[in-house]
Amino acid sequence: MKLIQAGPRTAKVMLVGEAPTVVEEATGTPFSGGAGQMLSHMLSRAGISMSECFRTNVVHVRAPEGKFEKFYTKAHQLDLAKGLFRLKQDINEIQPNLVIGLGSGPLYLLTGRKGIDKYRGSILPCILRKGQKVICTYSHGFALKVYEAKAVIEMDFAKCAGDMQYPELNYPKREFFLNPPLDVRAAVVYEMLQAEKLSVDIECGQDSNGRWTLTCVGFSDRADRALVIPWGDEMCRFHIRQLCENDIPKICQNGMFDFSFLREMGINIRNFWWDTMFAHHALMAECASGEDEMTKLAGKKKLSVLRKGLGFLTSIYTREPFYKDEGKVSAEGVKDWNEFYGYNAKDAAVTYEIHEVEDKEFNDFGSRPAFEIEMGVAEPLMAASKRGILIDMDLRAELVKEYDEQIDRFQQALDLGAGRPINVKSNPDMLALLYDKLKLPMKLNRKTKNPTADKDAINELAGKYDHPLLKVILRIREYRDFKERYLNAVVGGDNRMRCSFDVTGTKSGRLSSRASLDGSGTNLHTIPVRKKAGARLRQMFIADPGKVLVVRDYKQAETWVVAYLARCRALIELLNDPTRDIHKETAVRIYNEALELITFEKRYLAKRTGHGSNYGLTGVRLSAMIEEDYETTGVRASVREAQMLIDKYFMIYPEIKENFWYQVERDIKHSRTLTTPLGRRRAFYGDMRDQRAQETLLRDAYSFIPQSTVGDLCNIAVRKVYHDIELGRPEWGAEFLLSVHDSIMMQCNIGCELEVAAAMEESMKYPLTIHGETFTIPSDCQIGFNWNKQSKNKETGEIVNPKGLVDSEHWNGASLLQV
DNA sequence: GCAACGAGCGCC
DNA sequence: AAAGGGCGCTCGTTGC
Numbered sequence: 001m002k003l004i005q006a007g008p009r010t011a012k013v014m015l016v017g018e019a020p021t022v023v024e025e026a027t028g029t030p031f032s033g034g035a036g037q038m039l040s041h042m043l044s045r046a047g048i049s050m051s052e053c054f055r056t057n058v059v060h061v062r063a064p065e066g067k068f069e070k071f072y073t074k075a076h077q078l079d080l081a082k083g084l085f086r087l088k089q090d091i092n093e094i095q096p097n098l099v100i101g102l103g104s105g106p107l108y109l110l111t112g113r114k115g116i117d118k119y120r121g122s123i124l125p126c127i128l129r130k131g132q133k134v135i136c137t138y139s140h141g142f143a144l145k146v147y148e149a150k151a152v153i154e155m156d157f158a159k160c161a162g163d164m165q166y167p168e169l170n171y172p173k174r175e176f177f178l179n180p181p182l183d184v185r186a187a188v189v190y191e192m193l194q195a196e197k198l199s200v201d202i203e204c205g206q207d208s209n210g211r212w213t214l215t216c217v218g219f220s221d222r223a224d225r226a227l228v229i230p231w232g233d234e235m236c237r238f239h240i241r242q243l244c245e246n247d248i249p250k251i252c253q254n255g256m257f258d259f260s261f262l263r264e265m266g267i268n269i270r271n272f273w274w275d276t277m278f279a280h281h282a283l284m285a286e287c288a289s290g291e292d293e294m295t296k297l298a299g300k301k302k303l304s305v306l307r308k309g310l311g312f313l314t315s316i317y318t319r320e321p322f323y324k325d326e327g328k329v330s331a332e333g334v335k336d337w338n339e340f341y342g343y344n345a346k347d348a349a350v351t352y353e354i355h356e357v358e359d360k361e362f363n364d365f366g367s368r369p370a371f372e373i374e375m376g377v378a379e380p381l382m383a384a385s386k387r388g389i390l391i392d393m394d395l396r397a398e399l400v401k402e403y404d405e406q407i408d409r410f411q412q413a414l415d416l417g418a419g420r421p422i423n424v425k426s427n428p429d430m431l432a433l434l435y436d437k438l439k440l441p442m443k444l445n446r447k448t449k450n451p452t453a454d455k456d457a458i459n460e461l462a463g464k465y466d467h468p469l470l471k472v473i474l475r476i477r478e479y480r481d482f483k484e485r486y487l488n489a490v491v492g493g494d495n496r497m498r499c500s501f502d503v504t505g506t507k508s509g510r511l512s513s514r515a516s517l518d519g520s521g522t523n524l525h526t527i528p529v530r531k532k533a534g535a536r537l538r539q540m541f542i543a544d545p546g547k548v549l550v551v552r553d554y555k556q557a558e559t560w561v562v563a564y565l566a567r568c569r570a571l572i573e574l575l576n577d578p579t580r581d582i583h584k585e586t587a588v589r590i591y592n593e594a595l596e597l598i599t600f601e602k603r604y605l606a607k608r609t610g611h612g613s614n615y616g617l618t619g620v621r622l623s624a625m626i627e628e629d630y631e632t633t634g635v636r637a638s639v640r641e642a643q644m645l646i647d648k649y650f651m652i653y654p655e656i657k658e659n660f661w662y663q664v665e666r667d668i669k670h671s672r673t674l675t676t677p678l679g680r681r682r683a684f685y686g687d688m689r690d691q692r693a694q695e696t697l698l699r700d701a702y703s704f705i706p707q708s709t710v711g712d713l714c715n716i717a718v719r720k721v722y723h724d725i726e727l728g729r730p731e732w733g734a735e736f737l738l739s740v741h742d743s744i745m746m747q748c749n750i751g752c753e754l755e756v757a758a759a760m761e762e763s764m765k766y767p768l769t770i771h772g773e774t775f776t777i778p779s780d781c782q783i784g785f786n787w788n789k790q791s792k793n794k795e796t797g798e799i800v801n802p803k804g805l806v807d808s809e810h811w812n813g814a815s816l817l818q819v
Numbered sequence: 820g821c822a823a824c825g826a827g828c829g830c831c
Numbered sequence: 832a833a834a835g836g837g838c839g840c841t842c843g844t845t846g847c
Contacts, residue, residue, distance in 0.1 A: 425842050454827060484841055512838055523839045526829040615835045703836035741831045
């Protein structure tokens, strides 16, 4: 067996990979291929020189079928045994300060632990040599496939760079008071009440009736100690209350959950000051799609490598080894209370420690303003989640009936036309119908290249072939979708629809919304408004008795940001002159025609073009978007025409590409980081090795600054309307209900709506400065008793939805009250 | 029988 | 020639 090893046998660090690759075998040098180059690069970024490390693999022959796990089978275990024997010898001879294991194979064979996701980044004892220190991370080959893994590996290497300086395997020392006797507890509580800040962490469990209840609360006033108090007798609760109901700044991981829960239990915890998950998100936005304890509970999100749960934060911000399995409670309940309290204590202490590290990281990375915006929305969002929005249950029942009838009617027509029952949401059914039976030309999904029956494809076919079934399919889909997603959503027992907000849910800093943790309610960010058949769904959302809704939206917000980023004088002028119609004027420029000659159609096309062009929309997509609304607008545009519109758009506003896009490209290539005018920074980890990947990443990047700026702007305003209007002017009875990216909805006492509308305008005004120019994005306001617009039937002149929203300038409260 | 995934689609 | 971005929810299919 030829040994594939390199490096000095006096090395302080030993790198252990899984098994040699083709290149390594050919060259006889470990880590010599493309992945090896990346490894060397990642190490050097952490200040570790690969040539100074002793480099080897666990096994010295290629993995069967490229799968390392095959070495665990009988057929190949001799190769593994030989390799392990050699590895043990090497470690005992070299006695490095630190062994770095790369991948799940080395993790298991060096430490006996399973689960690289859990144990990567942990400082662990080696099972091959007593007292030997090991840190494992993902295999460097993984970083080639999953690009974000590179960021994680580099963070793990940063930890290695510290621990490679000495051989001792030591852990952070922490003193825990786990449900101590009353006198000890009282003394610690007294001390903790003098603290500058306190971290708080709760544990909950289900009682015999399945109700969630508090088990214990952990507090920490220093990273090296914690106190756990069970939710036990009166005295316990008194102490918990004392530690919570004070003005000491509180630190928490995912505090919106813990704080709401404590308040449900009658503990009015105050001064939510630092959420370690929010801070992490402000430092590392890519974690937005990662798991945390709550989303894991909901079981919805996909796992990513960059995460935001306490386990991940512990692994990158502290030297505490993985411990999250210690808190697992079996079906029979807690077996060892001391272990369980210990887990709670560790959570509290680690949370405290993480906040200290994050605080320092902000000084380097500079995204503290984004963190402060995120903290600002916590209280208002908790209030809105708890409150929910009242639902008109009569209308809801009426809509269910109406939609059922529509679905029935159209479904019968479809089944008859197709000659057999067709499920419009079954892809095989649809593909068979469209492309086998009807023999229509096959449309392919642009990304996957698979045959598609989505609405763009069907609309396009309908435009060309006018087959009666095509529109029927879309109708059924629409009505079914509306019913399934919005009418089947569970309304609370008090007839209120709720959602839970996720402050760390997006990479841009926008909020995300989803059903409440108990499964009731739904995502309130996607209630239909644009779709004609869906308009009445918003009508179900109504003001409480005696109250009226006030909805204020930023106007053209992202366009404002793009205009200033691009330093586009023409757009800036148009936006700043409220007497001018930006879409009409854009049409004037596109068609080179006088303002008076601009028809509805031309204005409409200019509007749709402008909307998507800023971020790289193509003719294919624009054409499809316009086609989709053909029935209501009577306007269509071929792919060619749509592309012409986009090209024209960039000709009349060339600065969008020349300044804005170009600047983004430069920043990405230079630092892989973008910073918004509101101080949010995001690193872009994506693959840039080939043209396609690079362009994908750039498109993502173009949208980041405008989207993030507007999201943060709105979140700043959410905080203000809550504090200045809801809390600050109790006489108005104003309540914050919902925000949707660039819009804020409140309700207030009837008669106060114009004052609230004006106050909201003030709260939403926020000067932004881009390239030295300062501007304020304007907002407009609508008032009404339900969330759908009031409108007029063009033919009959009859008012549709008389209690609906009207522009605040046209609001006449007195007359509307007669309705 | 359950979980994961893809397709499709709502909003900004 | 061609690939807007950001989210969450539902259904149907598929794979274990």
